[in-house]
Amino acid sequence: MxxxxxxxxxxxxxxxxxxxxxxxxxxxxxxxxxxxxxxxxxxxxxxxxxxxxxxxxxxxxxxxxxxxxxxxxxxxxxxxxxxxxxxxxxxxxxxxxxxxxxxxxxxxxxxxxxxxxxxxxxxxxxxxxxxxxxxxxxxxxxxxxxxxCEPYSCVSHGFNRASPLKVGERILVLGAGIIGNLWITTLHHHGHREVTVSEMNLTRLDIVKRLETGYRLVTPDVLAKENTTYDVIIDCTGVGKVMEISFNYLREGGKYVLFGCCPPAHTTSLNPFQIYNKELTIIGVKINPFSFPSAISWLKAMGSRYxxxxxxxxxxxxxxxxxxxxxxxxxxxxxxxxxxxxxx
Missing domain, CATH: 3.90.180.10 (Medium-chain alcohol dehydrogenases, catalytic domain)
Structure with a gap:
């Protein structure tokens, strides 16, 4: 074969x-x-x-x-x-x-x-x-x-780990590869509208427009110039340095969902005082334990719209x-x- x-x-x-x-x-x-x-x-x-x-x-x-x-x-x-x-x-x-x-x-x-x-x-x-x-x-x-189905099952596990994700919270999605796009469809399907997507590849940002979510699409340099903070950051890049930079964009009580799979050799530097002072939460997401049934239900509910x-x-x-x-x-x-x- x-x-x-x-x-x-x-x-x-x-x-x-x-x-x-x-x-x-x-x-x-x-x-x-x-x-x-x-x-x-x-x-x-x-x-x-x-x-x-x-x-x-x-x-x-x-x-x-x-x-x-x-x-x-x-x-x-x-x-x-x-x-x-x-x-x-x-x-x-x-x-x-x-x-x-x-x-x-x-x-x-x-x-x-x-x-x-x-x-x-x-x-x-x-x-x-x-x-x-x-x-x-x-x-x-x-x-x-x-x-x-398998990547959606991983997103389902991440969604459950990060919950509650309240509609109206300000959410930042880092990376608009397929995992970023699956998170985008998931968030939109669940009613989230206050979402910003950051991606350095302009071709991939153009792809996100096809999903017609109305989300704000920016490049990382725009984020760096702004003074905007977010309730939830979903990192789909798998790049340790991205976390080091974007962790500063969390507002008080914020959650950082480390979803992208970083190579074992990647490292990052975080400020423990910032974690304490803002009461920040770091959420790791590993594979898809028992989340295939949810993913199948999502696929059925989302249909060709997403x-x-x-x-x-x-x-x-x-x-x-x-x-x-x-x-x-x-x-x-x-x-x-x-x-x-x-x-x-």
């Missing part, structure tokens, strides 16, 4: 036409024919050696994927032909963290066993998944829209066009690249 394969030792991507097709190994396995598989910012960090991933063997990356069930193990509750989204993360169900429902902290599972990071993922025509990590899609959601590839700045590519996808992401000409794997 076709696949885009990552060699963790060489930090190299390659397109392979004859990558081994997965087979049912366990009775609760499901084989999914992949329709859509996203390229995440974490994937880019992995490719550059900035984020932990498997090095013992090459694998197909891709932890954001949707498709149709191709084959099932004998214990599966699912049926061939069902539309599904894949949750790449799971609990070990043994440790204290998992027993308390916090598998994002698990030292063996969670992000430490993610499909598409530690085992073959969705950048391929087929992927093997335990049925516990499959979510059937309602008729109202297409597999194209469900290609964004979950539209063109409006969000998403461009699709064949697996064989992976180099073009990476280049477009590097240039910032798209908010997100998604592999359209299924053949029309």
């Amino acid at each position: 076709e696949a885009v394969v990552f060699d963790g030792n060489k930090l190299k991507l390659s397109y392979e036409k004859n990558y081994p097709k997965p087979e049912i190994l366990d009775d609760d396995d499901v084989i999914v024919e992949v329709h859509y598989a996203g390229i995440c910012g974490t994937d880019l960090h992995i490719i550059h050696g900035e984020f932990p991933a498997i090095k013992t063997k090459p694998i197909a990356l891709g932890h954001e994927s949707s498709g149709v069930i191709h084959a099932v193990g004998k214990n599966s509750v699912y049926k061939v032909g069902q539309k599904v989204a894949i949750d790449p993360n799971k609990a070990c169900n043994l440790c204290d963290f998992c027993h308390k429902g916090n598998y994002q902290y698990c030292l063996t599972a969670g992000i430490n066993s993610t499909i598409g990071i530690w085992k073959d993922g969705g950048w391929a025509q087929y992927v093997r998944v335990p049925q516990q990590q499959i979510f059937a899609l309602p008729d109202e959601i297409t597999t194209e829209q469900a290609g964004l 979950v539209d590839y063109h409006k969000l700045g998403v461009k699709t590519y064949a697996l064989s066009e992976y180099a073009d996808a990476m280049e477009d992401l590097k240039k910032g000409s798209v908010a997100k690249a998604v592999f359209k794997v299924v053949k029309d």
Whole structure:
């Protein structure tokens, strides 16, 4: 089968036409024919050696994927032909963290066993998944829209962590890549209107205009010149220096949501007195524990008003066009690249 394969030792991507097709190994396995598989910012960090991933063997990356069930193990509750989204993360169900429902902290599972990071993922025509990590899609959601289910599930977890987010609060979204855009759609859908979006790439700011939210769109230099403070800052950049600068834009009692995934080597300098004096809250957000059901409900409720590839700045590519996808992401000409794997 076709696949885009990552060699963790060489930090190299390659397109392979004859990558081994997965087979049912366990009775609760499901084989999914992949329709859509996203390229995440974490994937880019992995490719550059900035984020932990498997090095013992090459694998197909891709932890954001949707498709149709191709084959099932004998214990599966699912049926061939069902539309599904894949949750790449799971609990070990043994440790204290998992027993308390916090598998994002698990030292063996969670992000430490993610499909598409530690085992073959969705950048391929087929992927093997335990049925516990499959979510059937309602008729109202297409597999194209469900290609964004995993990142929306992460936003859902972040939204819950940051709550309450009161309508009328002044909110600043840093970064208008796809994660910034998903936060923008989420905030607008939930009634928030006092929102400013900061992004240095003017092409990406133009993409945000397609969402027709009426939000104020600025570049970082404008923020630096203003004396405006915000109740909530949602950092989607994944850049440590951005936090160091923008943390000063919080007003008293403010919340800083550190959502973008920074490489482990990034550092930042904050003033503890400022945190004390303003009673500021820093909120980290890690993966998507038990938030897939919420994401699916959001996709259904939002519909094409928000979950539209063109409006969000998403461009699709064949697996064989992976180099073009990476280049477009590097240039910032798209908010997100998604592999359209299924053949029309």
